[in-house]
Amino acid sequence: MAVQPFIHKRCAPPCLSDSPLRAIYRMTQIEVAAAISKPPPRVAHSQQFIQPSTDRLIPMSPSSSEQQPYLFTETQDWFSFNTDTWRGLFQHVSSPEPRVLEIGCWEGRSAVFLLTELCKAGGEIVCIDHFDLMNTAAGRERHRKLTHNLTLTGKPFRVLAEFSVPALMTLLVEEMARAQPGFDWVYVDGSHEADDTFLDGELAWRLARKSAVMIFDDYHWDKEPEDSVHHPKRGIDAFLALHKDEYTLLSSETQYQVVLQKTVDMRIGFLVSEKVGSRGELESALGYGVNVALTVDADYAIAAAVAIRSAALHTTARITFYIVSRSLPDEVKEKLKCSVPTGSSATVVFVELPEDGVPVPREVTWTKIAMLPYLPVERVLYLDADVLVRADLKELWDTDLQGKAIAAAMDVGYPSGHDGVNRSPYFNAGVLLIDLAAARKKLDSLVTLAADMSGSKLKDQDALNVHFADDWLPLDLAWNAQGLGTYAAHCTPERAALKLDGMSTDPKVVHFTGPLHPSMADVLNPFVQPYGGKPWGYAGAPGHPFGEEWWAVCEDTPWKGWRSSGEYRELRARKVEEAIQAGAMTFRQRLAEALEA
Numbered sequence: 001m002a003v004q005p006f007i008h009k010r011c012a013p014p015c016l017s018d019s020p021l022r023a024i025y026r027m028t029q030i031e032v033a034a035a036i037s038k039p040p041p042r043v044a045h046s047q048q049f050i051q052p053s054t055d056r057l058i059p060m061s062p063s064s065s066e067q068q069p070y071l072f073t074e075t076q077d078w079f080s081f082n083t084d085t086w087r088g089l090f091q092h093v094s095s096p097e098p099r100v101l102e103i104g105c106w107e108g109r110s111a112v113f114l115l116t117e118l119c120k121a122g123g124e125i126v127c128i129d130h131f132d133l134m135n136t137a138a139g140r141e142r143h144r145k146l147t148h149n150l151t152l153t154g155k156p157f158r159v160l161a162e163f164s165v166p167a168l169m170t171l172l173v174e175e176m177a178r179a180q181p182g183f184d185w186v187y188v189d190g191s192h193e194a195d196d197t198f199l200d201g202e203l204a205w206r207l208a209r210k211s212a213v214m215i216f217d218d219y220h221w222d223k224e225p226e227d228s229v230h231h232p233k234r235g236i237d238a239f240l241a242l243h244k245d246e247y248t249l250l251s252s253e254t255q256y257q258v259v260l261q262k263t264v265d266m267r268i269g270f271l272v273s274e275k276v277g278s279r280g281e282l283e284s285a286l287g288y289g290v291n292v293a294l295t296v297d298a299d300y301a302i303a304a305a306v307a308i309r310s311a312a313l314h315t316t317a318r319i320t321f322y323i324v325s326r327s328l329p330d331e332v333k334e335k336l337k338c339s340v341p342t343g344s345s346a347t348v349v350f351v352e353l354p355e356d357g358v359p360v361p362r363e364v365t366w367t368k369i370a371m372l373p374y375l376p377v378e379r380v381l382y383l384d385a386d387v388l389v390r391a392d393l394k395e396l397w398d399t400d401l402q403g404k405a406i407a408a409a410m411d412v413g414y415p416s417g418h419d420g421v422n423r424s425p426y427f428n429a430g431v432l433l434i435d436l437a438a439a440r441k442k443l444d445s446l447v448t449l450a451a452d453m454s455g456s457k458l459k460d461q462d463a464l465n466v467h468f469a470d471d472w473l474p475l476d477l478a479w480n481a482q483g484l485g486t487y488a489a490h491c492t493p494e495r496a497a498l499k500l501d502g503m504s505t506d507p508k509v510v511h512f513t514g515p516l517h518p519s520m521a522d523v524l525n526p527f528v529q530p531y532g533g534k535p536w537g538y539a540g541a542p543g544h545p546f547g548e549e550w551w552a553v554c555e556d557t558p559w560k561g562w563r564s565s566g567e568y569r570e571l572r573a574r575k576v577e578e579a580i581q582a583g584a585m586t587f588r589q590r591l592a593e594a595l596e597a
């Protein structure tokens with residue numbers, strides 16, 4: 001159902017007192033005398049819900065002046081013209097027992113309406129108003145009328161006789177302890193100061209459940225210029241800008257009230273010490289997320305998109321992806337950004353390495369060393385771009401490094417190293433949890449080693465194994481499942497010692513090890529059949545049990561349709577031809593060398 005246009009307020013509310021002092025200035029001599037002579041009355045119902053007994057239930061009949069039981073000041077009606085529009089908004093509230101929060105309730109016209117109509121079948125209201133902190137006769141009178149009026153509804157209510165900010169803070173602390181925290185309907189109608197309105201909106205937003213309806217009054221109040229800091233519009237606009245992706249707007253710019261429906265989960269955003277239940281709760285309140293780094297060049301952009309998307313899909317914690325590159329084209333960057341699933345809180349940050357940065361060999365595989373001083377964090381989970389994430393990375397992120405600089409999984413291809421780096425155990429560098437502060441301490445010696453080992457068989461992986469020989473923690477192989485469907489299935493005495501079963505059946509991170517575009521020798525190698533390869537290479541990843549899962553994720557990235565595209569067909573044909581040419585050349589060279597010998 002379409003929302004009815006709002007009727008503009010016929011008369012604006014009077015300049016309401018925002019501080020007890022200002023209120024006192026506006027009082028008559030008699031009121032001041034009365035206020036000073038009388039001690040502030042106890043606020044009988046300010047801290048608890050009132051559950052009126054049934055014999056006090058009085059049917060609401062506001063139209064009949066004879067039976068009119070409510071104490072409303074006739075000339076101070078800033079609400080009644082909203083009733084039809086608000087009734088039209090009730091359809092957005094799904095809770096059978098709506099919880100309502102109102103900031104600024106005066107004598108309770110809107111509160112009574114909400115209790116008797118929105119909460120007809122159940123629900124409750126919390127009203128916040130300062131009542132001039134009961135130092136004024138007028139404030140005390142408003143409080144009396146309000147509690148009288150709310151009591152007459154027969155519905156549960158609670159009045160917090162405070163300024164809105166401390167009252168909302170109290171509620172935030174209390175709501176932490178509730179099994180089902182939050183409110184379904186929030187009405188912000190308190191102070192007109194822009195900053196107060198902004199703060200009211202902010203704090204109330206944290207108290208608003210997902211799908212809650214939130215209404216700001218006085219968007220076009222006519223007592224002050226709309227661009228003034230003394231006008232609510234400035235505060236409301238700031239609030240709307242800050243939360244722009246978190247609500248559906250149900251009103252239009254010209255309407256007197258701004259109406260939103262919240263589309264994101266409720267987040268209280270802080271904890272008090274006695275409410276710390278679990279480590280997870282604390283971390284979520286602290287807002288710390290998982291930092292993931294990927295090193296990307298044009299050949300690996302599509303793979304990085306799949307890695308990013310699969311990681312964001314499976315990880316509950318917030319992730320920041322640091323994409324480390326040299327001169328990655330802007331269109332590729334844009335596509336990588338768009339690979340994050342819609343609605344995910346994950347963000348993508350591009351880290352461009354300077355030309356005169358860490359002097360390691362130029363190939364992209366060495367970038368994982370070159371990036372170490374440039375990542376703007378202290379801990380990072382490095383992932384090779386050729387991975388498919390299938391589990392929540394938070395679990396891996398939470399690994400206690402036990403004082404080691406890095407954590408890594410054993411290399412399935414060479415568990416004991418190889419001729420170039422003959423040592424055991426030997427790790428795979430495709431998934432590395434790195435304590436950057438620790439790793440940076442010895443960066444100079446790592447860089448020197450990298451230069452010395454630039455020609456080593458497995459390049460950066462060899463250098464990292466030598467450098468971190470006694471400084472790495474072994475990870476479960478499920479976090480870096482290598483060679484699946486190919487060499488991992490070939491049992492060797494070294495591999496027999498590895499626990500490959502868990503890795504094969506339900507890997508958490510699948511690593512498509514093997515060349516992007518295999519050589520002729522790779523394809524013809526009788527000992528590794530089917531041969532290894534990357535899903536997006538010319539040969540695909542034949543025999544790999546997770547190849548199709550990789551393509552399924554790829555279909556949801558900006559590279560959707562790539563597999564059946566003419567561009568990919570042409571690339572494959574070109575790479576096959578290159579493999580044949582290179583293979584034939586190697587064959588001729590070897591033959592010539594053999595004949596010469």
Ligand SMILES: C[S@@+](CC[C@H](N)C(=O)[O-])C[C@H]1O[C@@H](n2cnc3c(N)ncnc32)[C@H](O)[C@@H]1O
Nearest residue numbers: 079104105106109110129130163164189190191
């Ligand atoms: C326009 S009236 C509310 C009218 C009410 N919602 C209704 O529909 O009848 C605004 C109220 O906000 C209260 N108010 C103003 N500044 C406030 C603040 N900082 N904290 C709490 N209440 C405040 C005033 O005391 C006043 O009762």
